[in-house]
Amino acid sequence: MKRNGSPEPIFYTDEERITFLVTFPVHPDFINKSFIKNSDQETTQETTQETTQETLKLIKESFLRDVYGLNERYLRDKYGIKVLDLLLALHENPNLTIPKLSELTSHSSSTIEKLLARLKSDEVITRKGSRKTGYWEIIFNK
Numbered sequence: 001m002k003r004n005g006s007p008e009p010i011f012y013t014d015e016e017r018i019t020f021l022v023t024f025p026v027h028p029d030f031i032n033k034s035f036i037k038n039s040d041q042e043t044t045q046e047t048t049q050e051t052t053q054e055t056l057k058l059i060k061e062s063f064l065r066d067v068y069g070l071n072e073r074y075l076r077d078k079y080g081i082k083v084l085d086l087l088l089a090l091h092e093n094p095n096l097t098i099p100k101l102s103e104l105t106s107h108s109s110s111t112i113e114k115l116l117a118r119l120k121s122d123e124v125i126t127r128k129g130s131r132k133t134g135y136w137e138i139i140f141n142k
Helices: 028-034 041-068 072-079 082-092 098-105 109-121
Strands: 010-013 020-023 125-128 135-138
Touching: 010 082, 020 041, 041 072, 041 082, 072 082, 072 109, 082 098, 082 109, 082 135, 098 109, 109 125
Parallel strands: none
Antiparallel strands: 010 020, 125 135
16 A cells, blocks of 8 residues: 555554454545546546445444444434544544644534533543543443
């Protein structure tokens, strides 16, 4: 993948590294050359991006269910779609700060703070350790 300039794959694993999901981003030239024959380039790219986003959404949802036992539909209905991005980011790196979570998820810091507060009060996540050196832990749904 490196040799042909493809984007790096993205790996999602559980804590024990027993299960994992891999996202392989599509090489931009592949989209431009392979899919664009008789159609408009912008329409094809938009369709590809929409399809990719839908696929990623399904992967994220099933990952949270399979690894943590969290019901993605319940989470989405109760907290909104942004919660899935937040929980996946915390799974990948539990030491993330609010500004870094904001940057990674493309949501405002105030949105992240509100989501974290709601998730903490509903015992979906917890903060371990100090404010400066602590980390976030997603609580398994039992």
